Amino acid sequence: METDPNPESLMTRYQAGDFAAVTALVECMGPQLHRFFMAQSAHRSDADDLLQETWLRIHRVRHTYRPGEPVMPWFYAIARRVRIDHYRRALRTTARERPLDDRTDVSASLPVEEARMDDLEVLLAPLSESQREVLRMMKVAGMSLEEVARATASSVGSVKQKVHRAYRILRDSMNAMGAKRGSSRVLP
């Protein structure tokens, strides 16, 4: 069977039990979701685990996707929740093992080599976690403001505000980088 690259129609075929559609959908959405998890995981194995967990959850609730609706917010809403659950679990384990004062932010403890591997993450480093999440969904997944609002269970106004503030911070940080280099061209 020929593979349809449109994720919405692949999802509809997945609901109908088409194995080729499952494979195509995993190949189409897998790298995007993996990147979403890599941005906040200290280790690649964590991102791999989260990706597998996300697909298991998607499989369990695949009947809740409504044919004809955009599939990206649906995928990202599930992926985002898997990530939050993972973070909470990690926090509980850490709290049991170490005093609270020693707790470190997972996203802030990225090894330099791994953080450098993704330019976007380096660029987004000065932003808060919620601002990074919104920009990742918009720039990597190509989602609209409305879709991001649905995936993050917030309002369009709140997403707009986050994007506006994030751009202001990024402008300042890129201008500062440019000034440091002593060049009018900020970017390579």
Add this chain to the structure above:
Amino acid sequence: MTDEQVDKVLRKASRVASPVDPALLKRIAESLSGSLRPVRPLPPRWLLTSGLALICALVAVTAAAHAGFYGVEKLMVWERVAIFSTLAILVWVAGTQFVSQLIPASRQALPAGAFVTIGSAALLGVFALVFSDYHTDHFIAAGLACLGTGLLFAIPAALLGCLLLRRGYAVNPVAAGLAGGTLAGLCGVTMLELHCANFQAWHVLVWHTAVLPVSAAVGALVGYAVRLRAHEALGRTR
């Protein structure tokens, strides 16, 4: 630097691919294929919401029929219209909220927690308008009896609601529990308004309204317990 330039930089950076092990993707696809069978997409939202509203109405009316329609019989027509139309609107909104929690990335007009506050405020408003006898007799004893009765009949409404929307809730079990508890609580309040003939304002304002937030809180706790159980189950499999 302008926003357009920032946008251009972000777009360029986002095109850098993050390599994923193809064997991992293959393993995922194969693991899903093991239990792959056709599933029927959910019915329309309005149908699910109507089902939930019907469950609420049936449970409240059946319970009141068993206990007696003393309250509704004592009310004047405009009082019946004011109370039961408010309850009908709240049940409908709570039903849509419960259905939204089932479907990931659903549009939500307001958070489940905010709706509990708004719903309680709406009930307080309509009760304050209808009931004006501010004497109190057996405030605690009669109030606890009504609170217990309301919560008791919220349980079958919650169970039947969960039975109707039994699969899903992949996103936020606590919010789903809160929404389900709110709906069940409204069923309990409806039953009390049909049955309870104690029209003392403080009794109705405090104890009848309390069924809603208490039931919502119990629902949220159940959702929290479900989430903890799921985390522990996942921890054991790793």
